[in-house]
Amino acid sequence: MTERPQQLAHLENLGDATRFAGQIYLLIPKCPLLENFTPTEVNLLSHFMEVYRAADNMEIIREGDGGDFMLIVIQGRIEVRKRDRYNTPQLIATVEPGHTLGEMSMIDGEPRYATCVAMEPALVAVLDRESLARIILEQPLLGAKILMELVLMLSQRLRATSNRLMELLDAQGQNSAGVL
Amino acid sequence: MTERPQQLAHLENLGDATRFAGQIYLLIPKCPLLENFTPTEVNLLSHFMEVYRAADNMEIIREGDGGDFMLIVIQGRIEVRKRDRYNTPQLIATVEPGHTLGEMSMIDGEPRYATCVAMEPALVAVLDRESLARIILEQPLLGAKILMELVLMLSQRLRATSNRLMELLDAQGQNSAGVL
Numbered sequence: 001m002t003e004r005p006q007q008l009a010h011l012e013n014l015g016d017a018t019r020f021a022g023q024i025y026l027l028i029p030k031c032p033l034l035e036n037f038t039p040t041e042v043n044l045l046s047h048f049m050e051v052y053r054a055a056d057n058m059e060i061i062r063e064g065d066g067g068d069f070m071l072i073v074i075q076g077r078i079e080v081r082k083r084d085r086y087n088t089p090q091l092i093a094t095v096e097p098g099h100t101l102g103e104m105s106m107i108d109g110e111p112r113y114a115t116c117v118a119m120e121p122a123l124v125a126v127l128d129r130e131s132l133a134r135i136i137l138e139q140p141l142l143g144a145k146i147l148m149e150l151v152l153m154l155s156q157r158l159r160a161t162s163n164r165l166m167e168l169l170d171a172q173g174q175n176s177a178g179v180l
Numbered sequence: 181m182t183e184r185p186q187q188l189a190h191l192e193n194l195g196d197a198t199r200f201a202g203q204i205y206l207l208i209p210k211c212p213l214l215e216n217f218t219p220t221e222v223n224l225l226s227h228f229m230e231v232y233r234a235a236d237n238m239e240i241i242r243e244g245d246g247g248d249f250m251l252i253v254i255q256g257r258i259e260v261r262k263r264d265r266y267n268t269p270q271l272i273a274t275v276e277p278g279h280t281l282g283e284m285s286m287i288d289g290e291p292r293y294a295t296c297v298a299m300e301p302a303l304v305a306v307l308d309r310e311s312l313a314r315i316i317l318e319q320p321l322l323g324a325k326i327l328m329e330l331v332l333m334l335s336q337r338l339r340a341t342s343n344r345l346m347e348l349l350d351a352q353g354q355n356s357a358g359v360l
Contacts, residue, residue: 082346084346084350085347085350104335104338104339107328107331107332107335108332108336110336113339113342136320136321136324136328137321140316140321140323140324141320143320144316144323144324147327147330147331148287148316148327150327150331151327151330151331151334152287152288154331154334154335154338155283155284155287155288156288156290157338158284158334158338158341159288159290159293161338161341162293162341164345165341165344165345165348166262166264168345168348168349168352170264170265
């Protein structure tokens with residue numbers, strides 16, 4: 001990683017993720033992104049990630065911010081909150097080790113969709129867009145694998161979200177145009 | 181393409197897409213998947229796609245079916261319909277040349293989310309999962325580019341769908357857990 005994301009400057013940087021490769025590998029059964037990864041691939045990937053420690057109650061990602069990185073939760077519980085129309089943060093998910101956060105902004109560069117707060121001391125492995133670009137150039141098959149898993153995860157989330165929206169519109173007798 | 185998708189057997193196969201590469205290239209401004217493609221890349225990609233002609237009113241994709249291909253609409257207008265809880269097809273979109281359909285099932289192998297029907301004689305360029313796998317192996321940078329664009333498209337759709345769901349839940353005073 002050539003330059004550290006400034007949005008992570010308040011967290012403690014623990015260096016590249018190679019030291020944590022074994023710990024990350026153990027997360028695979030709980031990590032959709034890595035579900036098809038071999039130990040060798042996890043090890044390779046860990047060279048392109050950096051690990052950060054967040055103290056209890058610390059914001060790791062803030063809704064509306066810029067930021068072109070995603071992260072894998074290695075340790076700790078993290079709450080995901082999004083502001084409603086009254087600007088009140090609403091809990092939309094609590095995630096555990098193995099979960100990934102921030103994929104959408106890493107890829108599309110749009111502002112963060114929600115805020116992520118550590119609910120206990122947490123460790124996260126960070127992959128930014130530049131490192132992903134380097135993986136694609138230097139390790140194209142690993143790059144394709146990561147991208148394929150991202151497409152899969154987003155596709156499944158989009159199905160679930162679209163179904164939920166469709167049901168709500170349906171129940172309200174509303175038009176479903178544009179559900180997908 | 182080694183074997184043609186059986187779900188397309190009722191359409192007229194026009195062979196590989198190289199003959200249509202020029203026409204596909206002209207669609208780029210209207211095609212999010214190809215927005216960053218050069219003419220050379222479109223030409224390369226067209227070797228991995230096959231073109232089919234659908235008659236007016238013909239189903240190209242059927243909700244609930246298997247099918248591991250996606251398609252780019254080259255010509256014609258296509259309606260996307262999904263059955264509501266009364267099993268009545270509801271129009272959810274009308275798409276035009278440049279639009280892609282079926283990406284989710286190509287990637288995740290889940291049954292088709294909706295039905296796509298040609299509203300006039302239509303031409304579609306088909307990319308199946310096996311061809312995508314071949315692209316990744318034989319042309320890794322092109323493969324990464326396609327996957328990157330798919331992630332981008334899905335990410336943007338997921339944002340839009342999540343926002344719409346969030347607004348609806350919000351308006352109903354419902355809990356937003358699991359919006360994303």
